[in-house]
Amino acid sequence: MPDVHRRRPPRAVRNRPTFAPIAALTVALLLSLLPALAGCSNEEAPAESPRLLLFGVDAGTWNILTPMMQAGELPTLTSLVNRGSYGILKTGVPIQSPQMWTSIATGVVPEKHGITRFTAEIPGTDREVPVTSNMRKVKAFWNILSEADVTVGIVGWWPSWPAEEVNGFVIAQRAWPVNWSRHGIPFGAARDRSGRLMVEDFDGRTYPEELYADFEPFIVTEEDVTTSELALLFPDPSFTDPAKQFHARWVFAKDKTFADAGLAMLKRHKPDVFAVYLQGTDVVSHYYWGYQRQEGFTVSPADERLYGRVVRNYYRYVDGVIAAYLQEVGDETAVMIVSxxxxxxxxxxxxxxxxGEKIRTVEGGxxxxxxxxxxxxxxxxxxxxxxxxxxPDTSVVDVTPTMLAYLGLPVAEDMDGTATVEAFEASFLDGNPVTTVATYETGGPQGDQTPMESPMDEGIKEKLRALGYIE
Ligand SMILES: [Zn+2]
Structure with a gap:
């Protein structure tokens, strides 16, 4: 079993694109040697900065980003936009998260990757379970990169349980436990009266399995969220209706768990490519969007004071999470932010x-x-x-091809997306032309794709129901 602490070859070798044509290879090799030849001009940068960080921000939208950036409220994202390439990432229909996060991770549409709903039926039963990673019929970028000897760290992706064997580590979304509250509502991590985390032991929460012990201390429960943390979201948490705080609290606890654990694991294991998924921007949008006067809603002054900024405040939190990661890496690390x-x-x-008419949104929830x-x-x-x-507008299926092309790996011709070359400087493309390969789907079937049960299934389904995602 590959070990997360596996020794890596020296950087010049590690950066060599495995399948790149000779010309690109030579350029890459020369470029990687330049700092050494120039007397270590990049002394400031951490010795082993990752090559690429990917942040998945669920439901991230320019409808919120643009006005907040104009108001100077998102310094990190604003700086990334100014220093980078940016645009609209179009998604598919139905607009549902597990399908689209899998399209982002594979470069293909749901009909091909096989994750087509929030839940799936276990064949021969009437049991529906939340979709599982093994149902995916094609490789995700973490499989492709692993095979190309690129190390990866994947945190909280949807769906990611059971954690797959990779050249690096995976912390599955279900590593953050889902429990039932006193009110019979599933909300996630919880502690018993003695303060001990209530958690059922089951396989696949991390890869390698032993990484779970390192992860568990990072778990934040809804009740662990401090008043000052809550004040990031609610201007006056002490006077806010607890029932109305609930959804922001649990998803903040979940995101904080993965954001903080991910950052610690990034520092400890230094993968070449690291990805973390954050859910809260979607959840708070569902529950607090209608309190925003900026969006044209009529809101009472009291409600606006208490809830009118929860969505925007959550984006500020995400901006801070990204800032904390950027502090740990050098300028030579690429950053991608996608929704x-x-x-x-x-x-x-x-x-x-x-x-006062009864309405039904497209998603029906x-x-x-x-x-x-x-x-x-x-x-x-x-x-x-x-x-x-x-x-120009790009698509969720373009993310993996763009990542592969940037890293010097071929884009597969059987992917539905293409590399967003408009994001690359001409000089970069000269040295790193986009190459293709017929397919990465070699080596026969991907194994058993039967949906799998976990102790958290009923809780996850109830949360999806509360968000209006399933019946
Ligand atoms: Zn989503």
């Missing part, structure tokens, strides 16, 4: 809703005039990436 879909006010439904939208976000910075560069 699986956007979020928007459904203007046509809003008018009917305000007249909530009788409110706000929901997922097809326009997500894409931001990329790094050496060779064009600066202050508005991209």
């Amino acid at each position: 699986d879909h956007g979020f928007e006010t459904k203007r046509d439904l809003k008018e009917r809703w305000e007249r 909530k009788d409110v005039p706000w929901d997922h939208g097809v326009d997500g976000i894409f931001i990329m910075t790094g050496p060779g990436v064009r600066k202050d560069n508005r991209l």
Whole structure:
């Protein structure tokens, strides 16, 4: 079994694109030697900075980013946009998270990768379980990179349980436990009366399995969220209705767990490519979007004071998470920020809703005039990436091809997406032309794709129901 602490070859060798043509190889090799020849000009940078960090921000939307950036409220994201290439990342229909996060990770549409719903039936039973990573019919970028001897760290991706064997580490989304609250509501990690974490032991929460022991101390429960942390989201947490705080609290606890654990694991294991998924921007949008006067909603002054900024405050939290990661890496590390879909006010439904009519959104879940939208976000910075560069619209299936091309690996011809070469400087493309390979789906079937049960299934389904995602 590959070990997460596996020794890596020296950087010049490690950076060599395995399949790249000889010309690109020579350039890459020369470039990697330059600092040494120039007398270590990059002394400041950490010795082993990752090559690429990928942040998955669920429901991330320019509808929120643009006005907040204009108001100077998102310094990190603003700096990334100014230093990089950015644009709209179009998503597919139905606009649902596990399908689209899998399209982002594979470069193919749901019909091909096989994750087509939130849940799946175990054959021969009437049991529905949340979708599992083994149901995926094609390789994800972490499989492709692992095979190319690139090390990876994958944290909290959806779906990622059971954690797959990779050249590096995986912390599956279900490593953050889902429990039932006193009120019979599933909300996630919890502690018993003595303060001990309530957690069922089951396989696949991390790869390698023994990494779980390092991860567990990072688990934050809803009740662990401190008043000062809550004050990031709610201007006056002590006077806020606990029932209305609930959804922001549990998802903040989950995101903080993965963000903090991910950062610690990044520092400890230094993977070449690291990805972390954050869910809260989606969850708070579902629950607090309609309190935003900026979005044209009529809100009482009291409600606006308490809840009107929760969505925007959550984006500020995410901006801070990204800032903390950027502090740990040098300028030679590329950064990608993507969302699986956007979020928007459904203007046509809003008018009917305000007249008191019963409405049903496209996704069918909530009788409110706000929901997922097809326009997500894409931001990329790094050496060779064009600066202050508005991209044409791209698609969720373009993310993996773009990542592969940037890392000097071929894009597969059987992927639905293509590399977003408009993000790359001409000089970069000269030295790193995009190459292709017929397919990465070699080596026969991917193994048993039967959905698998976990002790958290009922809790996860109940949460999906509360968000209006399943019936
Ligand atoms: Zn989503």
